[in-house]
Every structure is written in C-alpha cells, then in structure tokens.
C-alpha cells in the first residue's frame with residue numbers, strides 16, 4: 001500500500017485530485033513521471049546516470065538510487081500511471097530535519113521555449129536565486145517531541161532575502177529554531193551538522209570538486225537536499241547529516257562545458273555555510289551543544 005510521504009518539503013505534492021510522489025514501507029519513493037518532456041527527461045537522466053561508468057562511487061552516493069520505472073496507482077485518482085522508483089531518502093529517519101536548496105542563479109536551460117524562460121525568470125528574480133545563485137524551496141526543522149516540526153510556508157520560504165536565507169541556514173541547525181524572529185539562532189548543532197570530516201560542508205566540497213571537472217551534464221532547477229536527525233545529535237551518536245541531489249527534470253547534456261550555473265550556486269552555498277562555522281560569534285552562543293545534550297539527558301532521566 002503506497003502512502004503520501006511524511007517528510008516532503010517542496011515540489012508537487014500528492015493529495016485529493018493532485019498528482020505527487022508516494023512511498024512504500026520498504027524504502028522506495030515513487031515520483032510520478034510528469035506527462036510532458038519533464039517526465040521523459042528525468043527518466044532519461046536516471047537511466048543514463050545509473051549506467052554511466054565514468055561517475056565515481058563517491059559521487060553516485062549523492063544521488064538517490066534508481067530502480068527503474070513502474071506503473072502504480074497515481075495519487076490524483078487517475079489510475080495506473082508511470083512513476084520513477086527511487087530510494088526514499090528519509091526512510092528509517094526519525095524526525096528528520098530537511099532542507100531543499102534549489103541550486104543555480106538560472107533555473108532554465110538555454111534551449112527551452114521563451115514562455116517557460118519567462119516563467120522561471122520571474123521566480124528566479126522574486127527569490128534569492130539571481131542574487132545568491134540558490135534559493136530555499138522548502139524546509140522542515142524538528143524542534144522536539146512536544147512542538148514537532150517548524151515548517152514555514154512555501155511563499156515565505158521562496159521570497160527570502162539574502163540575510164533571511166542566512167538566518168534560515170542558521171535556524172536549520174539551532175535548538176531555538178522557531179522562537180521569535182528577532183531572537184538570535186543559537187547554531188547549537190552547526191559544528192556537528194555542517195562541520196567535521198563527515199558533515200555537510202565536507203560533502204558539499206566533495207561535490208564541488210566533481211562539478212569543477214565534470215562536463216557530462218548540466219543540472220538546471222536541481223536541488224540539494226540536506227538531511228539530519230536532531231535526536232541522534234542529542235544522544236551523542238552524531239546527526240548522520242547527508243546531502244542528496246534531487247529533481248532532474250531539467251538536466252541536459254553538458255557537451256564538454258562546465259556547469260558554471262550549478263557550480264556558481266554551489267560555491268555560494270558553501271560560502272554561506274562556511275561563514276556560519278567560522279563566525280560563531282554571529283550566533284547566540286558558542287559551544288551550546290554540550291549544554292543542550294546535558295539538558296536533554298537530564299530531562300530524559302526525569303532529573304529536571
């Protein structure tokens with residue numbers, strides 16, 4: 001039995017009369033093939049990418065596993081429809097904090113129709129894309145079992161200014177996420193989620209090294225998903241932070257040219273995250289994680 005994903009933060013969503021992705025209980029994510037060239041383009045990308053022996057393993061790990069296409073009962077009630085069968089990236093994750101960052105100052109490929117360019121250009125201008133080279137498409141941040149997730153609305157997220165994007169990147173790794181907008185995020189989890197040898201910054205740098213060299217594909221309107229588990233961090237086991245690329249409906253052949261649009265956006269995102277790590281004085285407090293972990297352990301033991 002397929003169901004609507006609990007942790008989807010952006011994109012087309014399944015609902016009554018609405019076509020969107022579904023998941024099963026064995027770790028697969030079923031993304032409906034959009035009826036136009038976007039669907040065939042994304043399927044062609046996955047087919048090409050998953051059989052391309054030139055892609056090193058340390059890079060394929062940043063992409064969802066692809067299990068082919070399958071006819072399944074669509075969420076909008078339209079009957080059996082073709083879906084891409086992908087690895088469910090939040091499978092087995094407990095209360096994952098997820099952020100979708102759409103990379104590139106331009107979300108349209110040069111060869112597309114004028115009307116589509118205008119539609120995208122409007123969204124790129126009205127968001128941080130043109131200015132920063134990326135925009136936030138959606139996010140959810142787990143606070144605690146009582147409050148659940150902080151999940152700001154789509155319109156708010158897409159219209160954030162550069163300073164607000166910086167603030168949201170801090171809130172994503174803070175323990176005081178949804179407190180009043182004027183209170184400073186404490187960045188309590190920044191060093192273990194963004195930093196360290198296996199943290200998000202290190203993964204982004206690895207991806208960047210590949211983009212500095214690869215000329216096979218150009219990724220327009222593609223997103224980097226950042227995922228971690230706050231409760232794992234609090235338990236001292238490490239937050240299992242990872243990045244994954246999603247949405248390949250607008251990937252085109254690179255024809256021997258660097259994907260400077262994606263690479264520029266990626267460098268910009270890296271700079272924002274590096275600054276959060278290197279200027280902790282801009283966050284409410286330093287070395288907070290230990291205090292947060294202690295208070296969590298105390299409250300679990302019922303001592304406070």
Ligand SMILES: O=P(O)(O)O[C@@H]1[C@@H](OP(=O)(O)O)[C@H](OP(=O)(O)O)[C@H](O)[C@H](OP(=O)(O)O)[C@H]1OP(=O)(O)O
Pocket residue numbers: 010011012038102123137154221247249250
């Ligand atoms: O269909 P729309 O107008 O809701 O636009 C989709 C976007 O929603 P938005 O309006 O920006 O909230 C949607 O954006 P998000 O993933 O929600 O950021 C996608 O960009 C989608 O593109 P794709 O072709 O599926 O890769 C977008 O589809 P197209 O622009 O390709 O039609």
Ligand SMILES: Nc1ncnc2c1ncn2[C@@H]1O[C@H](COP(=O)(O)OP(=O)(O)O)[C@@H](O)[C@H]1O
Pocket residue numbers: 005007008009010011012013021029031064086087088089090098100138223225246247248249
């Ligand atoms: N393989 C996946 N596993 C889990 N969640 C996913 C996966 N792919 C996408 N998502 C979720 O769905 C959202 C939209 O995905 P995307 O491929 O961009 O769809 P769309 O083409 O409708 O924009 C992402 O922000 C993410 O939350």
